[in-house]
Amino acid sequence: MVEPADWRHVTKVDPDKGMSEEKMRDIAVSGTDAVVVGGTQGVTREKVLSLLSSVDADVPVVVEPSNPASAVGAGDALLVPTVLNADTVDWVVGIHKEWARTEDVDWSRVVGEGYIVMNPDSAVGRLTGADTSLSPQEAAGYAEVADGLFDLPVVYVEYSGTFGDTEVIEAVADAVDDATVFYGGGVDGYDRAKEAARYADCIVVGDAVHEKGVDALRETVRGVDDARGV
Amino acid sequence: MVEPADWRHVTKVDPDKGMSEEKMRDIAVSGTDAVVVGGTQGVTREKVLSLLSSVDADVPVVVEPSNPASAVGAGDALLVPTVLNADTVDWVVGIHKEWARTEDVDWSRVVGEGYIVMNPDSAVGRLTGADTSLSPQEAAGYAEVADGLFDLPVVYVEYSGTFGDTEVIEAVADAVDDATVFYGGGVDGYDRAKEAARYADCIVVGDAVHEKGVDALRETVRGVDDARGV
Numbered sequence: 001m002v003e004p005a006d007w008r009h010v011t012k013v014d015p016d017k018g019m020s021e022e023k024m025r026d027i028a029v030s031g032t033d034a035v036v037v038g039g040t041q042g043v044t045r046e047k048v049l050s051l052l053s054s055v056d057a058d059v060p061v062v063v064e065p066s067n068p069a070s071a072v073g074a075g076d077a078l079l080v081p082t083v084l085n086a087d088t089v090d091w092v093v094g095i096h097k098e099w100a101r102t103e104d105v106d107w108s109r110v111v112g113e114g115y116i117v118m119n120p121d122s123a124v125g126r127l128t129g130a131d132t133s134l135s136p137q138e139a140a141g142y143a144e145v146a147d148g149l150f151d152l153p154v155v156y157v158e159y160s161g162t163f164g165d166t167e168v169i170e171a172v173a174d175a176v177d178d179a180t181v182f183y184g185g186g187v188d189g190y191d192r193a194k195e196a197a198r199y200a201d202c203i204v205v206g207d208a209v210h211e212k213g214v215d216a217l218r219e220t221v222r223g224v225d226d227a228r229g230v
Numbered sequence: 231m232v233e234p235a236d237w238r239h240v241t242k243v244d245p246d247k248g249m250s251e252e253k254m255r256d257i258a259v260s261g262t263d264a265v266v267v268g269g270t271q272g273v274t275r276e277k278v279l280s281l282l283s284s285v286d287a288d289v290p291v292v293v294e295p296s297n298p299a300s301a302v303g304a305g306d307a308l309l310v311p312t313v314l315n316a317d318t319v320d321w322v323v324g325i326h327k328e329w330a331r332t333e334d335v336d337w338s339r340v341v342g343e344g345y346i347v348m349n350p351d352s353a354v355g356r357l358t359g360a361d362t363s364l365s366p367q368e369a370a371g372y373a374e375v376a377d378g379l380f381d382l383p384v385v386y387v388e389y390s391g392t393f394g395d396t397e398v399i400e401a402v403a404d405a406v407d408d409a410t411v412f413y414g415g416g417v418d419g420y421d422r423a424k425e426a427a428r429y430a431d432c433i434v435v436g437d438a439v440h441e442k443g444v445d446a447l448r449e450t451v452r453g454v455d456d457a458r459g460v
Contacts, residue, residue, distance in 0.1 A: 080379060084323050092322050093314050093375050100378070100405075101371035107378030107407070141331035145323055148330070148337030149310060151381040175330075177337070 002060045002077040004111060004154050004202070005180045007033040009193075009224045011217060012064070012184070012206035014039035015047035019210070021054040026214040028059055031221035036079060036204070038064030041123055049074055062111070073106075081156065083115045084142040087129035113154040114146025118168065119185065122160035136171035143172040147179040157200065159185025161207065163192055169199040189216055193223030232290045232307040234341060234384050234432070235410045237263040239423075239454045241447060242294070242414070242436035244269035245277035249440070251284040256444040258289055261451035266309060266434070268294030271353055279304055292341070303336075311386065313345045314372040317359035343384040344376025348398065349415065352390035366401035373402040377409040387430065389415025391437065393422055399429040419446055423453030 011032040013019050016039050019027075027035060037051050048063055052074045055061050064079035083091040099105065116139050117130035125132055134142070139157070146152045155176055157169050163186030173181045183200035187193050188208040196203050203224050209217045241262040243249050246269050249257075257265060267281050278293055282304045285291050294309035313321040329335065346369050347360035355362055364372070369387070376382045385406055387399050393416030403411045413430035417423050418438040426433050433454050439447045 082379065084327070086319065089316065089319055089322055092319055093372065096375045096379055097314070097368065097371035099371075100374035101367050105374065105378065107374070110378060112379045112381075137331050138327065141327035141329075142323065144330035144335065144337070145326045148335065148340060149312065149326055149342045149382075150379075151342075152379075 001108070002034065002062060002111065004034075004182075007180070007202045008197070008228065009221050010034045010036055010182070010202055010204045011209055012036045012038060012204050013051060014206065014210060015044070015051050016041055017210050018047075019051060019054075023209075023214060024051065024054045027209065027217060028055055030214055030217050031225075032059060032205075032217065033202075034060045034062060036062050036064050037075065038079070064113075073109075077111050078109050079111050079113050079154070081113045081115045082150075082152070083117055083124075083128045083130060084146060085116055085131045085134060087131060091128040111154060112150070112152040113156045113182070114142070114150065114152040114179070115156045115158055116142050116172065117158050117160070118164060119159045119162050122158075122162075124158060124160055134168070136165070136167045139168045140171040140175035143175045143179070143181075147176045152179055154182055155179045156182040156184065156204075159183075162186045164196075166195065166199060169196065173199045173201070187220055188212065190219040190223040190226075193220035194227045195223075197224045197227035231338070232264065232292055232341065234264075234412075237410070237432045238427070238458065239451050240264045240266055240412070240432055240434045241439055242266045242268060242434050243281060244436065244440060245274070245281050246271055247440050248277075249281060249284075253439075253444060254281065254284045257439065257447065258285060260444055260447050261455075262289060262435075262447065263432075264290045264292060266292050266294050267305065268309070294343075303339075307341050308339050309341050309343050309384070311343045311345045312380075312382070313347055313354075313358045313360060314376060315346055315360045315362070315364060317361060321358040341384060342380070342382040343386045343412070344372070344380065344382040344409070345386045345388055346372050346402065347388050347390070348394060349389045349392050352388075352392075354388060354390055364398070366395070366397045369398045370401040370405035373405045373409070373411075377406045382409055384412055385409045386412040386414065386434075389413075392416045394426075396425065396429060399426065403429045403431070417450055418442065420449040420453040420456075423450035424457045427454040427457035
């Protein structure tokens with residue numbers, strides 16, 4: 001089983017955007033702790049399997065379906081989001097119930113993630129109708145529920161596409177006892193990686209590797225390392 | 231900490247209905263494994279504290295607030311429901327987030343319960359707008375989410391006031407790996423206690439003790455014991 005608690009830097013690759021085999025190999029040795037294959041739109045089994053087949057890495061490669069119905073059994077584990085601040089029950093428990101009803105889920109491969117979606121203009125924000133107007137204290141409240149009531153191993157502050165309010169990240173990190181706090185959104189280089197890593201346990205880099213390449217990714221790894229005094 | 235996994239029979243006392251000190255003492259030695267103080271309507275701190283103060287029992291006495299905001303720090307633990315099939319996010323995560331935001335919650339005292347509410351005419355059914363038209367497979371899907379994704383220690387099939395569909399209870403019990411399955415609703419004597427105990431791990435008796443008394447409660451304990459060959 002994968003251990004997200006040990007991760008400090010994660011690279012998220014969007015199968016809808018694609019990634020060359022060479023780049024996937026470079027990512028795997030960039031210093032990142034895990035490769036997450038996932039995205040909100042146009043994620044099909046074929047695209048996910050194609051990406052997974054191109055990785056031959058020592059780092060874990062995990063699949064994160066926005067809807068678990070598009071999940072595949074490949075990869076080292078399945079990260080399954082529940083969007084805590086969604087506006088309908090579908091994204092909290094509904095699609096998960098349907099997934100469990102229609103497939104024979106191997107829960108031992110599932111790592112639950114309590115998402116707090118904070119960017120209303122992101123694909124995930126629009127899709128889930130998330131209440132992104134949360135105060136740091138409200139975000140922290142959701143984080144406590146994810147950690148204390150649901151025992152989710154990961155609490156994920158998702159600003160997808162924009163760099164977040166560090167007060168929110170800090171409040172969430174302070175509220176959580178056991179879960180690992182992921183931060184994602186706008187981490188495009190050394191400075192922002194270092195800044196976000198001051199608060200979150202693990203930084204997720206996604207768009208930057210698609211848009212700027214693996215050199216930029218390595219800079220984010222360096223930022224995280226420096227924030228931790230590695 | 232209390233261990234719901236060890237419970238086979240639980241007595242639920244509604245603080246809004248009240249219970250004499252003498253009856254509370256009789257309940258505590260009836261053979262029930264725990265006394266749960268909780269109800270959907272009119273539950274105030276004063277009523278809960280009054281009931282708790284009248285119990286001097288070897289069995290655990292726990293508080294189950296329908297809304298955790300009415301929770302008290304008394305009792306041996308706090309059972310906190312999340313209604314998985316509610317029609318709004320409020321009853322799944324919303325009121326819990328507000329609770330965490332406004333109070334300093336001691337999560338080590340909290341036992342999470344994944345409720346599947348099945349009686350549309352019950353107070354909890356009306357309050358939460360639960361989708362009570364679930365097939366056994368859908369109820370089982372929610373149970374898997376509660377058990378596999380959220381790691382809730384208790385999955386609670388709640389028919390509140392009427393005896394349930396044993397196919398639903400059985401499907402839920404079959405779907406769950408780790409959680410303890412509670413069943414509540416219409417258990418008013420020996421036969422129904424024995425029948426429900428064929429499927430669920432733990433039977434909850436509520437109305438019967440208020441309406442029929444402690445003798446009826448003892449009969450339900452005997453029904454559970456016989457179902458288990460004790």
